[in-house]
Amino acid sequence: MVLDGMTTVLQPRPLPNFVVTPFLQDVVDRALTYIAAGFPIHFRGASGSGKTTLAMHIASLIGRPVVMIHGDEEFSTSDLVGGEHGYRTRKVIDNFISTVLKTEEDSSRQWVDNRLTVACRYGFTLVYDEFTRSRPEANNSLLPVLQERMLDLPSARNGDGYLHVHPDFTAIFTSNPEEYAGIYRSQDALRDRMVTMDMEQFDEETEIQITQAKAGVERAAAAKIVGIVRGLRESGVCEFAPTIRGCIMVARAMRVRNGSIAPGDGMFRQICQDILASESSRGGSKTQTFQVKSALNGLIDAAEVSGAW
Ligand SMILES: Nc1ncnc2c1ncn2[C@@H]1O[C@H](COP(=O)(O)OP(=O)(O)OP(=O)(O)O)[C@@H](O)[C@H]1O
Numbered sequence: 001m002v003l004d005g006m007t008t009v010l011q012p013r014p015l016p017n018f019v020v021t022p023f024l025q026d027v028v029d030r031a032l033t034y035i036a037a038g039f040p041i042h043f044r045g046a047s048g049s050g051k052t053t054l055a056m057h058i059a060s061l062i063g064r065p066v067v068m069i070h071g072d073e074e075f076s077t078s079d080l081v082g083g084e085h086g087y088r089t090r091k092v093i094d095n096f097i098s099t100v101l102k103t104e105e106d107s108s109r110q111w112v113d114n115r116l117t118v119a120c121r122y123g124f125t126l127v128y129d130e131f132t133r134s135r136p137e138a139n140n141s142l143l144p145v146l147q148e149r150m151l152d153l154p155s156a157r158n159g160d161g162y163l164h165v166h167p168d169f170t171a172i173f174t175s176n177p178e179e180y181a182g183i184y185r186s187q188d189a190l191r192d193r194m195v196t197m198d199m200e201q202f203d204e205e206t207e208i209q210i211t212q213a214k215a216g217v218e219r220a221a222a223a224k225i226v227g228i229v230r231g232l233r234e235s236g237v238c239e240f241a242p243t244i245r246g247c248i249m250v251a252r253a254m255r256v257r258n259g260s261i262a263p264g265d266g267m268f269r270q271i272c273q274d275i276l277a278s279e280s281s282r283g284g285s286k287t288q289t290f291q292v293k294s295a296l297n298g299l300i301d302a303a304e305v306s307g308a309w
């Protein structure tokens, strides 16, 4: 759906291959309870903890059209609320006397609602992904929306200067922890107005099922890959703990090779090193990469010796 020629609205649809395990169902149930109680929710957690996917899943369960915004350092209030864009031009051509051409032009700036205004006006679900990547002042217009359910509109817009937020409007936020690069500290006032749910790393069963679903591999292969990745995470040698994305990538690469992981499979070892060693270090320093590769070799050897496969 396209509104005002500028804003694209997504239709709520169940996500393909979305995995629901007891671990995830518990998070979903709590989030829906807070939404029913009238609170916006905020999923906060490390990269790869499933925040965006969960936000979209919950939006699809709410069933209203979805407006999505991705936080951006360059954002200003007008990127969220709206602003004056382009010109509307009217032209009158008076050619009553065919030899004389008389033209009259009249142009005025056009107000265009942006996504937050559209969601508030029509009662859509707003998914504001990584909202702390926007500068805090760009997010100020959210404060009265979440507290008083009013949106202040700049005077340039024709009308009352404010908008009553539609009763069906719901907001779902996601953010990475503050220590990540490019993240602003979320304003206390904004955080106070939402229920923040800290996302833990997935449990093992959830990781296995997601890897299976997203890569289309057998459960046994998914379980082996997840076992190695979880071992690497706990080894303490990684600058960045490898995430579920690493499991999915390794599994997809293995699928290209028919998916079975036999003991002594040199290609499996190589794929794990390529994908997981780069995911786990920021600058790719030689010592760091060497440590991760050694830890990986140790984990794969131990799994082979113990007969885990
Ligand atoms: N419940 C789920 N079912 C199926 N796949 C999932 C599920 N949760 C997460 N995933 C998959 O795991 C990966 C990471 O999830 P997602 O992108 O939601 O994480 P994120 O927390 O938003 O990460 P980032 O902070 O980097 O944006 C994606 O490939 C996603 O498709």
Ligand SMILES: [Mg+2]
Residues within 6 Å of the ligand: 051, 052, 053, 129, 174
């Ligand atoms: Mg995300």
